[in-house]
Amino acid sequence: MAVTKGTELLTPGKRWTNWGRVERVVPKFASKPSNIEEVQQTILRARELGVPVKAIGAGHSFTAIAIAPGVQLDPSGLDGLLEVDAKSKRVKIAAGTNLYQLPALLSPHGLAMENLGDIDRQTISGATSTGTHGTGGKFRGIAAQIVAATLVKADGEILVVSETENKELLPAVRLGLGALGILVDLTIQCVPAFxxxxxxxxxxxxxxxxxxxxxxxxxxxxxxxxxxxxxxxxxxxxxxxxxxxxxxxxxxxxxxxxxxxxxxxxxxxxxxxxxxxxxxxxxxxxxxxxxxxxxxxxxxxxxxxxxxxxxxxxxxxxxxxxxxxxxxxxxxxxxxxxxxxxxxxxxxxxxxxxxxxxxxxxxxxxxxxxxxxxxxxxxxxxxxxxxxxxxxxxxxxxHWGKIHFQDAESLSKLYPKYEAFLKVRNMLDPERIFANPYLDRVLGA
Ligand SMILES: Cc1cc2nc3c(=O)[nH]c(=O)nc-3n(C[C@H](O)[C@H](O)[C@H](O)COP(=O)(O)OP(=O)(O)OC[C@H]3O[C@@H](n4cnc5c(N)ncnc54)[C@H](O)[C@@H]3O)c2cc1C
Known part of the structure; x- marks a missing residue:
């Protein structure tokens, strides 16, 4: 794919701090794409410049997981409800949508999220990427409510992962730490409003x-x-x-x-x-x-x-x-x-x-x-x-989004499928376009 609009998509980055006021960075560049093509162009332009790309959500992770030293990609221009399947109770949501927007988007369809954490400021992509969860012995976290996702990969190509396409990647992509690609939409399995x-x-x-x-x-x-x-x-x-x-x-x-x-x-x-x-x-x-x-x-x-x-x-x-x-x-x-x-x-x-x-x-x-x-x-x-x-x-x-002192060596012993995740990362992002120092620490460079 040729870079046509990438040049004007990148602007000088501005000082950024997370909600917990622990992590800060001045990214080299910022990009706020408003459609999938602009996400692709941002990635290709970043590759030309030799800088990594990192999406930010609402900055509510306490760790440096969202730190973007190269291109800081703000997906807030990609928001809202894209599709509703009333029969299966599944909705496709643009990746930059904040959780607080969901009640207004879902309730006209008689739907709700099955479970939530204790705040709603996060984006759906940020929340799923770090494994945000609520409570309930019979209930799982937000990532487990995701049944499909569309990402832009490191080569700028689009990848759809669902129960029928590239299914084997679902257990990695639904909770991917932002390490596998830029999420552009997510499909959520909802429940009847309650x-x-x-x-x-x-x-x-x-x-x-x-x-x-x-x-x-x-x-x-x-x-x-x-x-x-x-x-x-x-x-x-x-x-x-x-x-x-x-x-x-x-x-x-x-x-x-x-x-x-x-x-x-x-x-x-x-x-x-x-x-x-x-x-x-x-x-x-x-x-x-x-x-x-x-x-x-x-x-x-x-x-x-x-x-x-x-x-x-x-x-x-x-x-x-x-x-x-x-x-x-x-x-x-x-x-x-x-x-x-x-x-x-x-x-x-x-x-x-x-x-x-x-x-x-x-x-x-x-x-x-x-x-x-x-x-x-x-x-x-x-x-x-x-x-x-x-x-x-x-x-x-x-929790991947909350402060801890573990590294790749200690974490690899805690997750039986850690190596399987690394294989997917190596396949989707062999050149580490989506890496940052936190991911280097917890996944290895
Ligand atoms: C006050 C407060 C209360 C909280 N309560 C809870 C709670 O109840 N339960 C819980 O589990 N956690 C909780 N958290 C933690 C929070 O839910 C997570 O850290 C969550 O990831 C933050 O989402 P965000 O949108 O701010 O994402 P960010 O922190 O900005 O980013 C998180 C990760 O998502 C990636 N990402 C974001 N958008 C994209 C995209 N489009 N494509 C690819 N990657 C992307 C980023 O690159 C990064 O790796 C809380 C945090 C705060 C500050």
């Missing part, structure tokens, strides 16, 4: 840990938050209900007070205070536990799954065998107390069903997830490294 009942309440930590398995199996989507230095957790139990169920949503004011003012606004204040006076953290955490939680409401699924996060933080999340969660949480508790880490951010614990995507943190095992956070102004290194050490003893697999 409503969820949410019950959120504080409960004794040991009771919940002892009943972990029953709690996960006892409802559709169970998770809990634990503020270090307290013996209380905030449980969230969400039950899926028929779309016709009468809604009892939180009033706008109540939602604002709970989610924005208390969970983010007051929280920002407590985190900032905790940074200035670390000794105050245990007391602050006890107050935070009392201020949040204890509510019940019924709303459309997306409004229950996702909340707003306005306080910036850094996060590490590990998947371990589901049954190991209670002991792993207890070990983290002892470690925090022993090392005297003053942690003002809650620890989030979730579950997911196993899947068959080669680089999925839930590949081949029922998984429990432990996410630890630190306020963005605080140093996270020592705490995260100490947690990672515990996670290593449970064969923990780190």
């Amino acid at each position: 409503v969820m009942q949410a019950i959120e309440k504080p409960e004794p930590m040991e009771t919940v840990l002892n009943e972990w398995d029953e709690r996960v199996d006892g409802t559709d989507h169970f998770e809990f938050y634990w503020f270090p230095y307290t013996d209380t957790v905030l449980t969230k139990s969400n039950k899926r209900l028929h779309a016709e169920t009468k809604l009892q949503p939180l009033g706008k004011l109540k939602r604002w007070v709970d989610d924005v003012a208390v969970s983010n606004g007051v929280f920002e204040l407590t985190c900032a205070t905790g940074k200035l006076i670390p000794a105050a953290v245990p007391g602050i955490n006890r107050i935070a536990t009392k201020l949040t939680g204890n509510r019940e409401f019924t709303d459309v699924s997306t409004s229950v799954f996702t909340t707003q996060r306005t306080v910036h933080f850094r996060e590490m999340e590990y998947a371990i065998p589901r049954e190991a969660i209670p002991n792993a949480v207890r070990e983290i508790n002892s470690m925090i107390r022993k090392r005297d880490f003053k942690i003002s951010f809650p620890i989030e614990v979730r579950a997911a069903a196993q899947d068959d995507l080669w680089l999925s943190t839930a590949f081949g095992r029922e998984s429990g997830y432990i996410a630890v956070h630190r306020y963005w102004r605080e140093n996270y290194l020592e705490y995260f490294k100490a947690v990672e050490q515990i996670m290593n003893s449970y064969d923990g697999r780190p």
Whole structure:
């Protein structure tokens, strides 16, 4: 294919920082294609210039996975609903579409995403590329809801991967770390729109840990938050209900007070205070536990799954065998107390069903997830490294979009299909057009 428009597609790159304010770069060039042909031209032009190409999503990965030193390709010009198949409940979505756009695109067709994480700012391509997940013992992550994808390869050619075309590549492409090509559209297996009942309440930590398995199996989507230095957790139990169920949503004011003012606004204040006076953290955490939680409401699924996060933080999340969660949480508790880490951010614990995507943190095992956070102004290194050490003893697999300290050697032992993924990468991108330093670290150069 000849380069015709590639020249004017590339503009000088601008300073870029991710949401967690950990990673930053000034790319050599930027490109914002508005159709598939412009994606192809961008890649070919980058090859002529000898620079790599990296797509960015919404910059919500905490790792350097989206860092683009060469051409930063912004797919936000490719957005919206492209096709709907009402019978199979499958929709084709342009790759740069943000998750928050989906309810308006899907609800006119009576459809919804089967499961979501706890925010909706990400792009569909960014979310699937890092294995973004929510919670629910019977439910898998976003990538497992993808049934087909169209990519532009390193040679500028188009590749369709689906159940009928290039099927053998599906387990790699659905969760590809952005290493295999530029995604231009994704086909999602949706479900009929549904409503969820949410019950959120504080409960004794040991009771919940002892009943972990029953709690996960006892409802559709169970998770809990634990503020270090307290013996209380905030449980969230969400039950899926028929779309016709009468809604009892939180009033706008109540939602604002709970989610924005208390969970983010007051929280920002407590985190900032905790940074200035670390000794105050245990007391602050006890107050935070009392201020949040204890509510019940019924709303459309997306409004229950996702909340707003306005306080910036850094996060590490590990998947371990589901049954190991209670002991792993207890070990983290002892470690925090022993090392005297003053942690003002809650620890989030979730579950997911196993899947068959080669680089999925839930590949081949029922998984429990432990996410630890630190306020963005605080140093996270020592705490995260100490947690990672515990996670290593449970064969923990780190979230690709969240901070971790693993490399290709250690990761290759955690994923039975790691080599199979590398083979696909070697085939689709032998010259590493889509590489960056993070991918060099986790996949090898
Ligand atoms: C506040 C907050 C809450 C979060 N909650 C959750 C949660 O509940 N569950 C969870 O699992 N994760 C969660 N995350 C992590 C987040 O979902 C992932 O890191 C996700 O990948 C971010 O999506 P993004 O659109 O911002 O992609 P980016 O971070 O910008 O990019 C991620 C990867 O996708 C690739 N990519 C993007 N677009 C394309 C494309 N068109 N073609 C090829 N590759 C592409 C990039 O190159 C990069 O490799 C959270 C993050 C934050 C900041």
